[in-house]
Structure formats: structure tokens, C-alpha cells
Amino acid sequence: MEKFIAAEKKKGLWKIYYPLICQLAKLAATNIAWIDKIDNLLNKQYAKNPAAPALEALLRQTKPDVILCTHQRVPQASTFAEVCKKLDIPFVTAIFSWDNLPKSRIAPQAHKYIVWSSYMKREMEWYYPTITQEDVIITGTPQFECYAKRALHQPKEEFLEQWNLPKDKKLVLLSGNDMTSPNDHYYFEDIADAIMQMPEAERPHLILRRAPVDASGRFDAFAMKYASILTTIDPLWTNPKSEKDGFASLPTFADVALLTNLCLHCDLVVNIGSTMGLDFAHFDKPAVYINYPKPYNADWYDIDFIYGLEHFRTLDGLDAVLWIKSKSDIVRVIQAGLNTPEAVATQRNEWKRKLTDDIPNASENIARLLLQLATDKKNNQ
Structure with missing residues (x-):
């Protein structure tokens, strides 16, 4: 299918096919009988x-x-x-x-x-x-069951020592998405830039966890540039050769333990709208969602569209996550999440219960x- 699309784009026929397909899809989507027939x-x-x-x-x-x-x-x-x-x-x-x-x-x-x-x-x-x-x-x-398993919980000092993390800093997890969220490394650079502007004694330490199926290497230069304030801890999944092999990438038991302890010992997670907000809610810790536009990939990627997707309506009427709505918000929002976690995103547990029933x-x-x-x-x- 990808080869077909690429070939048709070269021919210019895609400009005809694509709008036609979209219109037919919209028409079919209004009639459940048509949807069933297509299925x-x-x-x-x-x-x-x-x-x-x-x-x-x-x-x-x-x-x-x-x-x-x-x-x-x-x-x-x-x-x-x-x-x-x-x-x-x-x-x-x-x-x-x-x-x-x-x-x-x-x-x-x-x-x-x-x-x-x-x-x-x-x-x-x-x-x-x-x-x-x-x-x-x-x-x-079963996705969140591991968090309740005390046998997986490392003592914090042991965790810090294992990953050579500072003992006198609060920890902020930067959790990357797959390539359907193409600008994560640019947003994370904004985060790191803002952290670098803080007084050294107040700076948290950043931990980067890429999406398990992200084989792009797009964070490599970022991780090197900010090595003084950032540690990369990669997922311990069976690694695909490329993003296209993502369905063949599988978690290991070691990564279940690793993710559990990242959520347990990090104070805050920063992300673009992923499930990690729910992961941290299981430890009653706040999550920060980045929500301001970037010029990169603007021809097909729109962050307003992302947060307009239906599943984000589960947040309507709830103070469940923190939002960074501009670069100028970064330090203020992160400090609020780190210094007064009990006073921000106060309904994160209600959001979690709404989606999971806490079964x-x-x-x-x-x-x-x-x-x-x-x-x-x-x-x-």
C-alpha cells in the first residue's frame, strides 16, 4: 500500500484519489449498515x-x-x-x-x-x-498490574545507583511517543533549554525514555547535547529493526520492572498526550502534557488535532493533568508539579478510575x- 501511495503521488493521481476516498469514507461513516457491509x-x-x-x-x-x-x-x-x-x-x-x-x-x-x-x-x-x-x-x-507488585519495587537508593542518577535532584521523566508524534525531540529540547535556565540548585534531573518502537535515532543528538542534566534509560524490549517492525517488538519482564521503578521514583512525567499520564496516576503523581504548536511537519501534524481526538474528552471537566501551552509556561508548570504535587492535577485519580474502574x-x-x-x-x- 505504501508503494502504491508513493507511486500515485508521483503521477499526481493521488490528488484525485485521496479527496474522493475521504468523501466516500465520510459518507459511509454516517450509516451503520454501510459500515457493516464494508466490514x-x-x-x-x-x-x-x-x-x-x-x-x-x-x-x-x-x-x-x-x-x-x-x-x-x-x-x-x-x-x-x-x-x-x-x-x-x-x-x-x-x-x-x-x-x-x-x-x-x-x-x-x-x-x-x-x-x-x-x-x-x-x-x-x-x-x-x-x-x-x-x-x-x-x-x-493487565497493563497497570505491575505497579501493585511490591516485589518489583526497588529501593530508591538502589535505583539511583544502578542508573548513576543524582541523589540530590528531583527526577522528571521525558516519555517519548512513536513516530506518529514526530516533534517530540523538538519539544524535549525546549524543556531542557528551560531547565538549563533555572538556578542549578533548583534544576531537576531529566530522564529520557524513548517509545519502545521508536527506532528512529531522533533523540541521539538531543541526549548528547544535554548530557549534563539528562540520563537516557532505554526500554528493554525486543527491538525491531525499524519503526515498520513495531508490531514485532515485545516487552520483556525486565522492562516491566524498569518501567515500574521509573514511575515509582520519578516525580513527574512530561509527554504529548500518552497513556503515561495514567501510569503516573497509579502512583498518585502528576503528569504534564505539552500542548503548543511547532512549525516542524506542519503539513501533516497538528497538535490541536491531536488533543481534539475523542479519547481526550475523558479529561473534560477534570483537573487531571498539567498543561504546557507555551514555551514560557515550562518552568512554572514543571516547578508546580515538582514542588506542590498534591495541589495540581488534583483529579488524576478520578480520571484513572473513570477509565479503569480500578478493577x-x-x-x-x-x-x-x-x-x-x-x-x-x-x-x-
């Missing part, structure tokens, strides 16, 4: 995927009782789901993040859908009215559901 047509094509026969043979050989898909946005999962449907194998998919439902369609048609909370279940009803509510199961999310033992809840589906399948045979 069904797509799934018929996925069932004809050349990989389907080999996949069917594998499933006939292994005879699984139930399949759990943990990434419902991967198009290849639709072929898997169609083969499972043919073989009468329950196919369960998880909605794995707070922004998944409003930002894109679920790729596979599943037997059951696992969601974080009652809020997410209501979203499912809104976006997918033809899916029965009985097939949408609230289990909680404990999500992994066990999911396991029980899978076992029940497997038992039901055997009993019905």
Missing part, C-alpha cells in the same frame, strides 16, 4: 488470504479450545478470526488501550471482546451498536473468562 466485505477478503489454508491446518492440528488476540488493530488478526469462525473456535480479542476505540476500527470480528471498564464498554456500544453487550466483557486491564486482578479475570469459554465449548460438543 463484511473486508472479512470475506481476509478469509481468502493465501495464509488461511496453512493457518487452518495448524489449528486443526493443535486443536485449541479458545484463542486470545491481544492486538485487535493488526489486520492479519482478521484472517485468524475468520479461520476460527470456520472451525468453531471461540476467538477473543482485547481492547488494549484507552484510545483504541475512537481512533480506529477493530480489525477482527471476535466471539468476545475484553475491555478495561464500564466506560470502555459504553464506548463499544456507541461505536459498534451491532455487537451485543453480552459479548463485551469488563475484565480490567484488580485483571489477568486472573481474563484467564477465568478463557477457561469458561473453553469449558462451554467442550460441553456443547
Whole structure:
């Protein structure tokens, strides 16, 4: 598809195709019957995927009782789901993040859908009215379970020593996004510049954590330039060769512990609208969202558009995060988050509860559901 787009752009035909596709998509989006027809047509094509026969043979050989898909946005999962449907194998998919439902369609048609909370279940009803509510199961999310595991918590002195971090400084985590947020390194340079202007005794120390799937190298020059006030601690994921291999990049148990201790021992996180605001809320610590324009990549990237996305409406009416709305805000906002964390973003826990229902033992809840589906399948045979 990318090669097709590049070729058509060269021909100039893209100027005709793209607006036409957008108009057709807008028209189809107003009618749920049309959306269902398109979904069904797509799934018929996925069932004809050349990989389907080999996949069917594998499933006939292994005879699984139930399949759990943990990434419902991967198009290849639709072929898997169609083969499972043919073989009468329950196919369960998880909605794995707070922004998944409003930002894109679920790729596979599943037997059951696992969601974080009652809020997410209501979203499912809104976006997918033809899916029965009985097939949408609230289990909680395993994403934040690690934070409650005391065995993962390092003593702070040990953590500081391991990463050669200063013992007399507060710590600010700069959490990068993937390349769909292309200006992170420019924003982080603004942050570091502002920190450098503070009196040395008041300066926090910065920690940079790149997005696990960001293989771009765009932070390298930034990290070298500000090495006196910044430490890079990279994610311990299986690394893709490039951003395009991101779906093949997987977390390790070591990184689960690392992220847990970054959230535990850093005092503040700065980011452009990512889930890290929720991660820090689990430790009752404030998050800062950067929200002012940059001239870079302006032809396709608009920060106002980003924060206008539907999932950010969960923040409406809540004082849940701090906002940097201009370069001149940086020092004031960061100092407020560091010096009076209890007085800022005071409703961060309400935001967290709204999205997660604070449901404990999500992994066990999911396991029980899978076992029940497997038992039901055997009993019905």
C-alpha cells in the first residue's frame, strides 16, 4: 500500500484519489449498515488470504479450545478470526488501550471482546451498536498490574545507583511517543533549554525514555547535547529493526520492572498526550502534557488535532493533568508539579478510575473468562 501511495503521488493521481476516498469514507461513516457491509466485505477478503489454508491446518492440528488476540488493530488478526469462525473456535480479542476505540476500527470480528471498564464498554456500544453487550466483557486491564507488585519495587537508593542518577535532584521523566508524534525531540529540547535556565540548585534531573518502537535515532543528538542534566534509560524490549517492525517488538519482564521503578521514583512525567499520564496516576503523581504548536511537519501534524481526538474528552471537566501551552509556561508548570504535587492535577485519580474502574486482578479475570469459554465449548460438543 505504501508503494502504491508513493507511486500515485508521483503521477499526481493521488490528488484525485485521496479527496474522493475521504468523501466516500465520510459518507459511509454516517450509516451503520454501510459500515457493516464494508466490514463484511473486508472479512470475506481476509478469509481468502493465501495464509488461511496453512493457518487452518495448524489449528486443526493443535486443536485449541479458545484463542486470545491481544492486538485487535493488526489486520492479519482478521484472517485468524475468520479461520476460527470456520472451525468453531471461540476467538477473543482485547481492547488494549484507552484510545483504541475512537481512533480506529477493530480489525477482527471476535466471539468476545475484553475491555478495561464500564466506560470502555459504553464506548463499544456507541461505536459498534451491532455487537451485543453480552459479548463485551469488563475484565480490567493487565497493563497497570505491575505497579501493585511490591516485589518489583526497588529501593530508591538502589535505583539511583544502578542508573548513576543524582541523589540530590528531583527526577522528571521525558516519555517519548512513536513516530506518529514526530516533534517530540523538538519539544524535549525546549524543556531542557528551560531547565538549563533555572538556578542549578533548583534544576531537576531529566530522564529520557524513548517509545519502545521508536527506532528512529531522533533523540541521539538531543541526549548528547544535554548530557549534563539528562540520563537516557532505554526500554528493554525486543527491538525491531525499524519503526515498520513495531508490531514485532515485545516487552520483556525486565522492562516491566524498569518501567515500574521509573514511575515509582520519578516525580513527574512530561509527554504529548500518552497513556503515561495514567501510569503516573497509579502512583498518585502528576503528569504534564505539552500542548503548543511547532512549525516542524506542519503539513501533516497538528497538535490541536491531536488533543481534539475523542479519547481526550475523558479529561473534560477534570483537573487531571498539567498543561504546557507555551514555551514560557515550562518552568512554572514543571516547578508546580515538582514542588506542590498534591495541589495540581488534583483529579488524576478520578480520571484513572473513570477509565479503569480500578478493577484488580485483571489477568486472573481474563484467564477465568478463557477457561469458561473453553469449558462451554467442550460441553456443547
